[in-house]
Amino acid sequence: MSYNLLKGKRGIITGALDENSIAWKVAEKAHEQGAVFVLTNAPIAKRMGDIDILAEKTNSQIILADATNVDDLTNLFTKSQEILGGKIDFVLHSIGMSVNIRKNIPYTDLNYDYFMKGIDVSAMSLHKMLSVAKKMDAINEWGSVVALTYMAAQRTYPFYTDMADIKAMLESIARSFGYQYGLEKKVRINTVSQSPTKTTAGSGIKGFDDFYDFADRVAPLGNASAAACADYCITLFSDLTRMVTMQNLFHDGGYSSTGASKDVMENLGPRK
Numbered sequence: 001m002s003y004n005l006l007k008g009k010r011g012i013i014t015g016a017l018d019e020n021s022i023a024w025k026v027a028e029k030a031h032e033q034g035a036v037f038v039l040t041n042a043p044i045a046k047r048m049g050d051i052d053i054l055a056e057k058t059n060s061q062i063i064l065a066d067a068t069n070v071d072d073l074t075n076l077f078t079k080s081q082e083i084l085g086g087k088i089d090f091v092l093h094s095i096g097m098s099v100n101i102r103k104n105i106p107y108t109d110l111n112y113d114y115f116m117k118g119i120d121v122s123a124m125s126l127h128k129m130l131s132v133a134k135k136m137d138a139i140n141e142w143g144s145v146v147a148l149t150y151m152a153a154q155r156t157y158p159f160y161t162d163m164a165d166i167k168a169m170l171e172s173i174a175r176s177f178g179y180q181y182g183l184e185k186k187v188r189i190n191t192v193s194q195s196p197t198k199t200t201a202g203s204g205i206k207g208f209d210d211f212y213d214f215a216d217r218v219a220p221l222g223n224a225s226a227a228a229c230a231d232y233c234i235t236l237f238s239d240l241t242r243m244v245t246m247q248n249l250f251h252d253g254g255y256s257s258t259g260a261s262k263d264v265m266e267n268l269g270p271r272k
């Protein structure tokens, strides 16, 4: 349903690979709420994913950019403003990748080249984007930047290995940059800490399905879907949340505040 919450707003949406991607749902909902935006992803994603379908559906253009490459990001912000006809009002950072996770490398034995790659792609890319945007003065006052994160930044989930540390860094960048950008330009920066979600990135994690079920049984509302996450992101891009910045916001059906759930306790078998 459209409330025209983003009418007149211009955005950049990263990370839509296929229809399961959280960013895909954000793009659909942003379109529904009246926004215009550019879709962006790494060049390889154009070959592997379905981003063309989304672009057609939402009447948007695609600008390929490797989020670790400052020249690509400069081109992204330059061209986006040309295409959309002015400064940007919202940015979704929906980028995550860990080679250590992909290759099932245990946390205590990480490959440091892969670790560096994961940091660059999944955390430092937010800093690079914000730095490029700020230097170009490409984001309007009261603009809103949202990056997606996971609660492994606060609590340990053994299978999340280096991504836990990387997400902690991502959340810290949102706070640190949020202070500077807020002070100078009133640009707000938040992270949304989402439930486990069945996407390409999510399903790459070993034991993901069991963990998905566990989280679903802990959270009183159950796991939050990608579509619900997109709704939440839309509110953060809208003018209704103008004074929210530098926050890590849990969007997880109550999971993060639940110690023990009835469902998990009642189904706990004898200790093995």
Ligand SMILES: NC(=O)c1ccc[n+]([C@@H]2O[C@H](COP(=O)([O-])OP(=O)(O)OC[C@H]3O[C@@H](n4cnc5c(N)ncnc54)[C@H](O)[C@@H]3O)[C@@H](O)[C@H]2O)c1
Pocket (backbone or CB within 6 Å): 014, 015, 016, 017, 018, 020, 021, 022, 023, 041, 042, 045, 065, 066, 067, 068, 093, 094, 095, 096, 097, 121, 148, 149, 150, 193, 194, 195, 196, 197, 198, 199, 200, 201, 202, 203
């Ligand atoms: N799926 C989950 O369980 C879950 C839970 C909490 C947070 N998140 C976060 O949500 C975000 C989106 O992930 P998703 O679950 O929708 O999976 P996804 O695989 O659909 O999206 C990840 C995106 O990152 C893009 N990407 C990778 N390397 C890139 C690069 N160098 N430059 C530009 N883009 C690049 C991929 O092409 C892909 O589109 C990630 O930050 C992820 O950590 C996911």
